[in-house]
Amino acid sequence: MAPDFTQNHFELFGLPVSYAIELGHLDHSYRKLQGEVHPDRFAAATPAERLRSMQLATHVNEAYQTLKSPIARARYLLHLNGIDTQENTNTAMPAEFLMQQMEWREAIEEAREAADIPALDRLLRELHNTASAQESHLHTMLDEHKDFASAAETVRKLRFLDKVRVEIEQAIEALEN
């Protein structure tokens, strides 16, 4: 059963409902909240309280992870505005973006075959920079323009980038083993 929380995740941490958030404030509030609800605080309490504590701590963890990750935060914000990001159904992407994807995948394949871990690390950094650019784009669209449709597309792009990242990390792990 979900705990009876009526606030959204932003309110839970005392943050304004916006994409741009003060991460230091989030971390601080998170630790403070866990300090109150974490099961370690209730090890000697009644079973009812222990259960409640586990549910609340679970909820706080979930909310924290959602707000900490740029893509999850954007998705959540869109969800609060009634927008579905359609990440599984809408795969239409600008041609330019798809080209970039293909280049990355080829580069991964080459590095994998050449067992070139430094090359994979470089790709990982490049990917990280591309993702960061998209993330600052999200701030403009969500907080300033309230352009939810193009924010949703950016979330879908970030999802793609995330898949490429996982692929690179798996390639590195396979080579390291």
Add this chain to the structure above:
Amino acid sequence: MALLQISEPGQSPAPHQHRLAVGIDLGTTNSLVATVRSGMSVVLHDEQGRALLPSVVHYLADGRAEVGYAAQSQQSRDPHNTIVSAKRFMGRGVHDIEDLGHYPYRFVDAPGMLQLSTVAGSKSPVEISAEILKVLKTRAEKSLGGELTGAVITVPAYFDEAQRQATKDAARLAGLNVLRLLNEPTAAAVAYGLDNAAEGVFVVYDLGGGTFDVSILRLSRGVFEVLATNGDSALGGDDFDRRVFCWVLEQAKLPPIGPEDTRLLLTKAREAKEQLTDHADTRITCMLSSGDLIDLTLTSQIFNELTQHLVSKTLTPTRKALRDAKIGIEEVQGVVMVGGATRMPQIQRAVAEFFQQEPLTNLDPDKVVALGAAIQANVLAGNRNDNELLLLDVIPLSLGLETMGGLTEKIIPRNSTIPVARAQDFTTYKDGQTAMSIQVVQGERELVSECRSLARFELKGIPPMVAGAARVRVTFQVDADGLLSVSAREQTSGVEAHVVVKPSYGLSDDEIANMLQAGFSHAQDDKQARALREAQVEAHRLLEAIAAALDKDGTLLGDTERVALEQQMAALRELATKDDARAISAGIESLNRSSETFAARRMDASVKQVLAGHKLDELNL
């Protein structure tokens, strides 16, 4: 200044007494028990003043077991019945052990978890570990002068579900109330961090006798947040001994040797390894049962070459953990070394080179885990109420489900902070399908066959619908011990199934009771007496907890509600003075239910308070 406490007779919470709680490091090679005394974490010694208890159990024909140094001295003489490093077998089947032939034991293939055949019968690693825990429990109770409220038991961070559950079972079998399973590197970080008022990102590199863990933590004002953990639950100091052992066999061109000689040479190998910590070379001499004389010189250079690949095997998980934590080497404030095996110079060199800084070796790598566990035990037992210490740990391995085609669908990714819950919807793939089989797996691989299967259960009674119409929501919940429960619910009909994931060998409460009973001669009486005692303890624990809660937040209840709750409490207090265990349990149940609303209000109130605090903070910004 002493103040008068005003309360109704018989309703005051017991004066706050120091509860006896310990931290136990159940190690592959050695085990320890520690406690917090006058605010200091200390390791408890045996009567001879020794801190370490060798994790060795020697079984005798009459069914008794010797543990520790006494058992260790028997290992070459009676290798079949002297179990060393049982931790390596916790939650493992025969097929999981790679180098079965190298152990001087008679393995028995049992469902779920292997057993070892001894003169006292077949013993599971759980029972063997329980023998070690019993000795530590007795040591603690003697030393502290009373019964223990509970214990925190440490486990390698990279232990999987089966290994964790096995550890918890061993503790229950030893009669310990487990307050929490705590990851070893986290325990070490607590001991180190509190001692040094450390702040920032720290790495704990923990190479024990049989397991390797690496954890990345962020320390900030008493909060220990694990960012990522990785490791190898079958890599440790033992493997270095084994490399030396194989080298001796090669050098001496020995024919296959018996279990006594195997154990003797392994001991010699371990001694040689320890010698090389501060010597450039060492001699290995001994006489085998065949009359063959071994006399070899092992230099540290040869030793380094023999074990080079083991050293680099620890760096792969280290890199993975850093990647998962998204932490660069330059951000690492310090590297804490834990586990006896980190005394090896080649390990320290490799770690220093990798992190480009000298590792922190100023604490005793054998004791730091137990010391940290004791600090956590003290907090959990409620002895320390200053809310200064908070541990936020993670699960080491991803948890998922089998989907079509034997593929794994990850539900909770590794390194998620616990407690954590996730739900995912699945559907039926055939028209009229009324049941769904759910296989729960743990691991990182894409194929189910390459992950560890944790449990399989069925959701039955789904009303017949066309394929794809049913909505089965599967929910995973991992608690603060890192243990998983899974439930499935068909959304349109409300049909539900729930399992607390217990690995297939999983001991049921009855089995535990029977094992306990086997240890007593007057079985029936003892069992009843024990059940009664446990129910009474449980009742008092609950009464004390509710009384404390009422004392603090009683205003959250209306007058009628409070009276009703107090009546229930009085009823249970009355029952607990009688000797009907069943009635006491029923009383506990019912008081528990009655306190649920109060519990919910208290928790919500404390959350609101924190939130109110936020607003104030903001005003001050």
